Amino acid sequence: MTKIHHINCGTLEVDGYPTVVCHCLLIQDHSVLALVDTGIGLNDIRNPVERLGQSLIEQAGFRFREHDTAVKRTESLGLNPADVKHIILTHCDPDHVGGLADFPNAEVHLSEEELNHSKSGNPRYVMTMFEHGPKWRTHAPSSRTWFGLEARPISLNFESEILLIPLFGHTLGHCGVAVRKPDGGWLLHVGDAYYLRAELTEEHHPVSAFAAMRADDDTRRLRSLKELRRLHYEHSDEIELFGYHDLSELPNGLDRKMPS
Numbered sequence: 001m002t003k004i005h006h007i008n009c010g011t012l013e014v015d016g017y018p019t020v021v022c023h024c025l026l027i028q029d030h031s032v033l034a035l036v037d038t039g040i041g042l043n044d045i046r047n048p049v050e051r052l053g054q055s056l057i058e059q060a061g062f063r064f065r066e067h068d069t070a071v072k073r074t075e076s077l078g079l080n081p082a083d084v085k086h087i088i089l090t091h092c093d094p095d096h097v098g099g100l101a102d103f104p105n106a107e108v109h110l111s112e113e114e115l116n117h118s119k120s121g122n123p124r125y126v127m128t129m130f131e132h133g134p135k136w137r138t139h140a141p142s143s144r145t146w147f148g149l150e151a152r153p154i155s156l157n158f159e160s161e162i163l164l165i166p167l168f169g170h171t172l173g174h175c176g177v178a179v180r181k182p183d184g185g186w187l188l189h190v191g192d193a194y195y196l197r198a199e200l201t202e203e204h205h206p207v208s209a210f211a212a213m214r215a216d217d218d219t220r221r222l223r224s225l226k227e228l229r230r231l232h233y234e235h236s237d238e239i240e241l242f243g244y245h246d247l248s249e250l251p252n253g254l255d256r257k258m259p260s
C-alpha cells in the first residue's frame with residue numbers, strides 16, 4: 001500500500017507577514033520513496049549566502065534549520081533518504097528545489113515546459129541549485145484529462161497513481177501533483193498556484209497582489225486559480241486540495257519537536 005506523509009521542509013518568516021512553510025509530500029511505496037518538491041536542502045543550511053544570496057534570504061525570510069529538510073524529515077520517519085528514487089517538482093523556484101542536491105541519484109520529474117523555462121535565463125531561478133546535474137525526466141503535453149484538466153501520468157509503478165496537472169502561470173511550466181489516496185479519493189498538491197487557502201474562497205484576497213507580481217503569466221495564473229476554485233466547489237468530496245506555503249494546511253503544523 002502507498003503511504004503518504006506530509007512534511008515541512010522549510011520555514012519562511014518575514015516581519016509583518018504570516019509564517020509560511022514548504023509543505024512537501026513523502027510518498028512511500030514498499031521500500032521506494034518519492035518526494036513532491038524538496039524545500040530547502042542541507043547545502044542551503046551550510047552555505048546560505050553562497051547558495052541563495054543575501055537579498056533573497058532577507059526578502060523571503062528563509063530560516064535555516066536542519067530538521068526542516070527532506071533528508072532529516074525522512075530520517076525522523078524512520079526511513080532511509082537513499083530510498084528516495086523519485087522527486088516530482090511543481091516548479092523550479094529556489095524554495096522548492098533546495099533539497100535536490102541531497103538526492104543526486106533520484107530521477108527528477110517535471111513538466112517539459114518548466115525545465116525549458118528554468119534554462120531560459122529568467123532571474124527567478126537560482127542555477128547553483130542544479131549544478132550537481134539532476135537526472136531530469138520531463139513530461140510532455142498529454143491527451144489524458146482529470147476532472148476537466150490536462151493530466152500527465154508519472155509512471156513510478158507505485159500502487160497509487162500520480163499525475164502532473166498543469167497549473168501554469170506562477171511559472172510557465174508550473175504544475176500541481178495529484179496522488180490517488182490509498183483509501184479512495186485524491187490529494188492535489190497545488191504548489192504555488194495559490195499561496196493561501198483563503199484565495200480559494202476570496203476573489204480579491206490581499207495576497208493576490210504579491211501572487212500577481214511573482215507570476216510569469218498572470219492571466220494564466222488567474223485561469224489556473226479559477227480551475228482550483230471549481231474543483232474546490234464542485235469536487236471537494238473527491239479531491240483534497242492543499243498548497244505549498246499555507247501553514248494551516250500542514251497536518252503537523254511547524255512540528256518543532258526536534259531541536260532547531
Ligand SMILES: [Zn+2]
Nearest residue numbers: 093095192244
Ligand atoms: Zn514557493
